[in-house]
Amino acid sequence: MAQTLDLMTGDLSPDPFLERTSAGRSMDVHVLGAHVRFTSDSAALLNVAAMAYAGLPPHVLPMTPPSLHVELRLAPARDVAAGQEPPLVSMQSGAGFLCGVMDASNYAVLFPEQHRALVVASPDMLENPYYLRYELIEFSVFTLATRALGLAPLHGACVGREGRGALVMGSSGAGKSTLALHSLLRGMEFLSEDAVFVHPQSGMATGVANYLHVQADALRFVEDAGLRRWIEQSPMIRRRSGVEKHEVDLRDGHGRLAQTPLALACVVFVSRQPADDPDELIHPIPEHQIIERLVAEQPYAASQPGWDALVQAVKRGGAYELRRGRDPAASVDALLRLLG
Known part of the structure; x- marks a missing residue:
């Protein structure tokens, strides 16, 4: 791919495959x-x-x-x-x-x-x-x-409390990034926004806490002027979908990054559906439905080694649906209660 060769003419470089390129x-x-x-x-x-x-x-x-x-x-x-x-x-x-x-x-x-x-x-x-x-x-x-x-690669966010993590899943636009942002602002341990990797045998989750991606319209829920300015001054990136978001670097001292892997305590499926009762946002998912929900959300991981062990780890902690409340703060409250 690096260059085109005409093998019939003999017009070859001494190093056509760049095998002697020095990394330096x-x-x-x-x-x-x-x-x-x-x-x-x-x-x-x-x-x-x-x-x-x-x-x-x-x-x-x-x-x-x-x-x-x-x-x-x-x-x-x-x-x-x-x-x-x-x-x-x-x-x-x-x-x-x-x-x-x-x-x-x-x-x-x-x-x-x-x-x-x-x-x-x-x-x-x-x-x-x-x-x-x-x-x-x-x-x-x-x-x-x-x-x-031997990790299970999962699309989702993960935040925690006292070493216990909640794996947050949901379709695009369901509110994973908003929930991750407000969990961070409330002092929860932040593990990852977009990709989470679970060691199935131990149930420990790891990730890369480098960036958080925030749409401009989500800033209306950020009351602290300094934090809002921090997000607004971050560069804008454009997703393949066409959605533009602030790319906020979390390594500059704002928020608590998870210093160790988090023990997977539960899985939370974020829903766009408003809660019938604004004080009851969390609903347990029956055990017989957990595998179906997981496979629908994580088709790639479901095809990889370690999937069965991951499912058992999720069943031990439980899976829940989080419906929308009055504001993101109410969703964080529900998540904190779930993590004890």
């Missing part, structure tokens, strides 16, 4: 219970990795932490219109590797058995690094760590 620089971080070393020939690419993983609490899971290696490589410059959204990532696998490809200059190749990945990016991606970070670098690290540690 490195950065070590602790993510999801794994040690990750990033190497690169580009300080700018390492800085994008730091935007994702620098300054996070070093979570430790009940196992020997594996070492993962992610090489970041800068591709030659290309001619692309300013502000153009990169193509959607296309997934593929074969011969022991996994890959996610945007185009010929932006892709990730993963070798899970070797705990290694290569991420290639074009210079223009550095001007708006959200997609590079989120869809190539984080994709690589999360996939390697999930396979190496």
Whole structure:
């Protein structure tokens, strides 16, 4: 993908596959219970990795932490219109590797058995690094760590109290991010907003507490002027869906980041449906319906090893539906009561 060769003419570079490219620089971080070393020939690419993983609490899971290696490589410059959204990532696998490809200059190749990945990016991606970070670098690290540690990858948020966590699930727009924001502002331990990884055998949940994404209309519920200003001054990102949100870096001292993995205490399915009684927002989900709800919310995780153990962990803690109350504060109150 890095260059085109004409094998018939013999016009070959001495190093056509860039096998002797020197990484030159490195950065070590602790993510999801794994040690990750990033190497690169580009300080700018390492800085994008730091935007994702620098300054996070070093979570430790009940196992020997594996070492993962992610090489970041800068591709030659290309001619692309300013502000153009990169193509959607296309997934593929074969011969022991996994890959996610945007185009010929932006892709990730993963070798899970070797705990290694290569991420290639074009210079223009550095001007708006959200997609590079989120869809190539984080994709690589999360996939390697999930396979190496045997974690169940879940789409959802997780907040906690005194070491016990509530895994928050729900469809897009149901209010997961708003609930996570107000839980953070109320002093709850924040684990993750978008992706949670559970060690099924121990029931411990880990995640990356780097950013929280907040829509502008959610600010009307933030009463503290200083906190509202903190969010408003954060950069705006644009999701693939077209929704724009403030990307709030949580590592600057606001809120409590979970310093250790949280013990999975319960699963909460956030619903758009208003509560019939504003004082009764939480409703238990019958045990015979839990598996159906989980599979509907987490189809990828349901196909992975460890799913049965995860389901049993959820059943032990219980699953609940959280309907909408008068305001987000009422939802946080309900969550706090659930966590005791």
